[in-house]
Amino acid sequence: MSTINDVSRLAGVSKATVSRVLSGSRGVKEASRLAVLKAVDELNYRPNVIAQSLLSQSTGCIGVICAHENINQTTSYLYVLEKHLSQHQKHLLLRFANTKSAVLHALEELNCGLCDDILIIGARFPLDIDQENVILVDCMEAENVNSIQFDHAFAAETACNYLISQGRRQIAMIQPQGSGFADQVLLGYKHALEKNFLPFNRNLVFLEATSSSVALQELLNNAATLNFNALMVADEHEAQHIIPQLQAFNKSVPDDIMVFSLGGSLQLPGVPVIPAIEYPIEAMAVRIVNWLTEKTQDMLGTQLMRGDLFIPDVRRKASR
Amino acid sequence: MSTINDVSRLAGVSKATVSRVLSGSRGVKEASRLAVLKAVDELNYRPNVIAQSLLSQSTGCIGVICAHENINQTTSYLYVLEKHLSQHQKHLLLRFANTKSAVLHALEELNCGLCDDILIIGARFPLDIDQENVILVDCMEAENVNSIQFDHAFAAETACNYLISQGRRQIAMIQPQGSGFADQVLLGYKHALEKNFLPFNRNLVFLEATSSSVALQELLNNAATLNFNALMVADEHEAQHIIPQLQAFNKSVPDDIMVFSLGGSLQLPGVPVIPAIEYPIEAMAVRIVNWLTEKTQDMLGTQLMRGDLFIPDVRRKASR
DNA sequence: CTGTTAGCGCCTTCAT
DNA sequence: ATGAAGGCGCTAACAG
Numbered sequence: 004m005s006t007i008n009d010v011s012r013l014a015g016v017s018k019a020t021v022s023r024v025l026s027g028s029r030g031v032k033e034a035s036r037l038a039v040l041k042a043v044d045e046l047n048y049r050p051n052v053i054a055q056s057l058l059s060q061s062t063g064c065i066g067v068i069c070a071h072e073n074i075n076q077t078t079s080y081l082y083v084l085e086k087h088l089s090q091h092q093k094h095l096l097l098r099f100a101n102t103k104s105a106v107l108h109a110l111e112e113l114n115c116g117l118c119d120d121i122l123i124i125g126a127r128f129p130l131d132i133d134q135e136n137v138i139l140v141d142c143m144e145a146e147n148v149n150s151i152q153f154d155h156a157f158a159a160e161t162a163c164n165y166l167i168s169q170g171r172r173q174i175a176m177i178q179p180q181g182s183g184f185a186d187q188v189l190l191g192y193k194h195a196l197e198k199n200f201l202p203f204n205r206n207l208v209f210l211e212a213t214s215s216s217v218a219l220q221e222l223l224n225n226a227a228t229l230n231f232n233a234l235m236v237a238d239e240h241e242a243q244h245i246i247p248q249l250q251a252f253n254k255s256v257p258d259d260i261m262v263f264s265l266g267g268s269l270q271l272p273g274v275p276v277i278p279a280i281e282y283p284i285e286a287m288a289v290r291i292v293n294w295l296t297e298k299t300q301d302m303l304g305t306q307l308m309r310g311d312l313f314i315p316d317v318r319r320k321a322s323r
Numbered sequence: 324m325s326t327i328n329d330v331s332r333l334a335g336v337s338k339a340t341v342s343r344v345l346s347g348s349r350g351v352k353e354a355s356r357l358a359v360l361k362a363v364d365e366l367n368y369r370p371n372v373i374a375q376s377l378l379s380q381s382t383g384c385i386g387v388i389c390a391h392e393n394i395n396q397t398t399s400y401l402y403v404l405e406k407h408l409s410q411h412q413k414h415l416l417l418r419f420a421n422t423k424s425a426v427l428h429a430l431e432e433l434n435c436g437l438c439d440d441i442l443i444i445g446a447r448f449p450l451d452i453d454q455e456n457v458i459l460v461d462c463m464e465a466e467n468v469n470s471i472q473f474d475h476a477f478a479a480e481t482a483c484n485y486l487i488s489q490g491r492r493q494i495a496m497i498q499p500q501g502s503g504f505a506d507q508v509l510l511g512y513k514h515a516l517e518k519n520f521l522p523f524n525r526n527l528v529f530l531e532a533t534s535s536s537v538a539l540q541e542l543l544n545n546a547a548t549l550n551f552n553a554l555m556v557a558d559e560h561e562a563q564h565i566i567p568q569l570q571a572f573n574k575s576v577p578d579d580i581m582v583f584s585l586g587g588s589l590q591l592p593g594v595p596v597i598p599a600i601e602y603p604i605e606a607m608a609v610r611i612v613n614w615l616t617e618k619t620q621d622m623l624g625t626q627l628m629r630g631d632l633f634i635p636d637v638r639r640k641a642s643r
Numbered sequence: 644c645t646g647t648t649a650g651c652g653c654c655t656t657c658a659t
Numbered sequence: 660a661t662g663a664a665g666g667c668g669c670t671a672a673c674a675g
Contacts, residue, residue: 006651006652006653007653007654008652016661016662017661017662017663018652018653018654018663019654019655019662019663020660020661020662022653022654022655023654023661025652029662030661031661032660032661035660046645049435049436050435050653051377051435051651051652051653052435052437053376053377053382053436053651053652053653054377054434054436054651054652054653054654055652055653055654056653056667057371057373057374057377057652057653057668057669058652058653058654058655058666058667059649059654059667059669061651062436062437064416067417074398074399074401074402075395075398075591077395077398078392078395078397078398081417082394082419083386085417085418085419086419089418089429089432090431093435094433095416096384096414096415096416096417096419097387097401097405097415097416097417098405098409099405099406105424109409112409112412114415115369115372116324116369116371116372116373116374116668117372117373117382117384117414151667166671181463203600220372240592242593243591243592243593243594244592244593246593247592247593262449267557269591271563271589271591271594272352272560272563272564272567273563273564273566273567273593273594273595274591274593274594275593327669327670328668336644336645336646337646337647338644338646338647338668338669338670339645339670339671340644340645340646340672342669342671343644343670346670350644350645351644351645352644352645355644355645370668371667371668372670373668373669374651374667374669375668375669376651376667376669377651377652377666377668377669378650378651378669378670378671379669379670380651400673430674432664496665545654584655605675
């Protein structure tokens, strides 16, 4: 790799002039400007970003630590994030970490000059971090200033309302252990019931379920008395586990039981499409990039991010 | 962030001594060693990797450009790669790029001092790159020295043999346009037929299919005469598109038609599990990391990577 | 054993 | 308009 010295020598000017030409060339004689450009082209010179980083004290690298349990959930995040970051000449440095210690370890490794800022996404365990350049996205227990959180109560309320509007008044709910949002979800769930003058049945609700399978079995064992006709689960992944089990018990989806995902739908080919709350990843990415570039407005933590209600289009079921 | 100067000042030694203590401290008086360590701890000092990189001319960053069409395919790659890379203190710099120009653009941006080496994964378009520090993984037309390629002919042959062993002698095949491996796959397919003394029926094979849907329709329209009972498709994604369409035509899978994926199975919950050729990602990651760290053995291009035959365990169908 | 010196490649004053 | 010099934070060679 050729350096600025090579260029300056070949062009017969000083390093300073080369630098000037390459960064907003103003106050440079046209002749030397051309000489520099020619030398640059000849040597195929590209300024070393590391040296620039050392000087500017910023690398343009954003560390992204994916703490989500199931990786498929993160894929769409990553794709959208990378798109927005690269549009702003920022680089995405990827890390996976499923436990608190793993996250902290990754944080340590990334946070020693390599990354300007760090995103932690989808952690389902408490994470007492309070660094200025770290922002938590969809993590639990983030009283931190820098965080983007989802409005799970609102999601649950919307979901209930939708289900009720579809004639489903016996709504069961399973939240896996350690989701971290059980109380918020329960709040929204209860709100919706209250507003619709429906009673709250404790036996329909499984918060902190060790196994969603077992919770489902318990629901099914009491199906005769509970008589539930809708089931809210945490995310698409859960839903796709649950649905075959319902079918195995001769419950058709959605006719007998409508399954609703509170955490987005993957919409992969081959899997049944179900109604869901879909969090606007694009909008989130925009908010993140804004914060990364502006750094002034701390509009991150001010308001919870609300998802959209996604309803499967039955007509398009078979099409691509 | 505190620098080595702060530490040396606080510890009352020179920068050099600090550096010595932190990197394989030998030949340092115990007293000053402890003083340095104390100062380091007090200031919470961590050496700036950028400055180190400038000196060592290597950043420990590996650029990974995902050129796969469908992102879900890349997720498992990324996860495994990141695991192996971070174990070797290397960082994964992620980029998505679906077109040749996008890949070249990303390459340009990553290849100016930021990344030591760059991986391009799953490009389905020709990519005439010949840089020492770039390695192509599962890309088409990689006569390049640095590449890991999959043995698609072997995969097709294995697939056919398996299908024939299952009593499926009328094997259809759909390869999407621009997969880049159509000829290799065809080779393996023909080999298997020959070795089993089966005739080759041109109408069963769709290479360079603009739309796999249309190809399937053509197959189904001629189902009476073709009478096919197996169908090989490029990957799981294709398979999950195809299967509902088969079912819509009252063909049951796998009873009437066994669908086989030549490019791995995602094994997501909710989607039917089908037989497939599964490429050993872990082994691939090991090979890649070996090359990145050793750089000596060019065992990358020497042999094609062969996949394993994956057969769904029917008994476990309903379990997690 | 330890401090001084000289750069890694770049950019930014400060003179000229 | 342009060159020389200094320094970003660190390490390696060279003296002591």
